[in-house]
Amino acid sequence: xxxxxVNILICRDAQSVSREAAxxxxxxxxxxxxxxxxxxxxxxxxxxPKGMFDLLASPDCASLVPWSKTHVFFTDERYVxxxxxxxxxKLANDMLLSKVPIPMDNVHRFRTELPLEEAAKDYERTLxxxxxxxxxxxxxxxxxxxxxxTASLFPNSPALDExxxxxxxxxxxxxDSWRLTxxxxxxxxxxxxxxxxxxxxxxxxxxxxxxxxLDIHVHPIQAIRPWSGRLLWLIDAEAASLLS
Ligand code: 6PG
Numbered sequence: 001x002x003x004x005x006v007n008i009l010i011c012r013d014a015q016s017v018s019r020e021a022a023x024x025x026x027x028x029x030x031x032x033x034x035x036x037x038x039x040x041x042x043x044x045x046x047x048x049p050k051g052m053f054d055l056l057a058s059p060d061c062a063s064l065v066p067w068s069k070t071h072v073f074f075t076d077e078r079y080v081x082x083x084x085x086x087x088x089x090k091l092a093n094d095m096l097l098s099k100v101p102i103p104m105d106n107v108h109r110f111r112t113e114l115p116l117e118e119a120a121k122d123y124e125r126t127l128x129x130x131x132x133x134x135x136x137x138x139x140x141x142x143x144x145x146x147x148x149x150t151a152s153l154f155p156n157s158p159a160l161d162e163x164x165x166x167x168x169x170x171x172x173x174x175x176d177s178w179r180l181t182x183x184x185x186x187x188x189x190x191x192x193x194x195x196x197x198x199x200x201x202x203x204x205x206x207x208x209x210x211x212x213x214l215d216i217h218v219h220p221i222q223a224i225r226p227w228s229g230r231l232l233w234l235i236d237a238e239a240a241s242l243l244s
Pocket of ligand 1: 044045046047048049075076077078088142143144145149150151152
């Protein structure tokens, strides 16, 4: 298979990355609702999406998004209660979802109150019941870790080999904790994938992900090759500093 064309937009700074990501969120929401009556978006945790959340919650952006037809999913979740400071749901809820008129039924969090396996199966059911049997996000935002993990797909972890399920538990060895994550088939179903990265800490990961041969077990982010969708890297100058 030919490698996918890599589209990279290098922004001046982290704020510009967040602005570009927020703009893409707004545009994708309007387009998806016009085309098929709903907007299915998957968002990550971590620090990278915070600037985008902030902008989307601002009146200028928030008034443009058709929130009543927007369904928010999570690319992954830490296996903690949903009101725990580490929860990806809590982060998105505090910074964005509680500030915009999205019906709470349209916010699809991992039910971490269930046992791990059940929580993963429950999320897959939710995805298929909401989006349809063939999951296809309109937009997926992803972060990248310094070890090139994305969502909770860590280097050399079993979830990387999952071919059929949409969501699975995965162990984060370096954090000695469990996560729940969408799998490669689910993540590659998106019509538009935007990977955001900012800061010089991310520069080696960006170089490894983009400039080295494909090996998804070493560099999980390389597995994100949407089947029929577009992939864009939105990165700041510091994160781009080691790209050749
Ligand atoms: C999470 C993630 C994860 C994240 C990267 C980057 O829950 O932490 O979804 O994949 O995107 O680890 O994290 P930062 O944005 O904090 O650098």
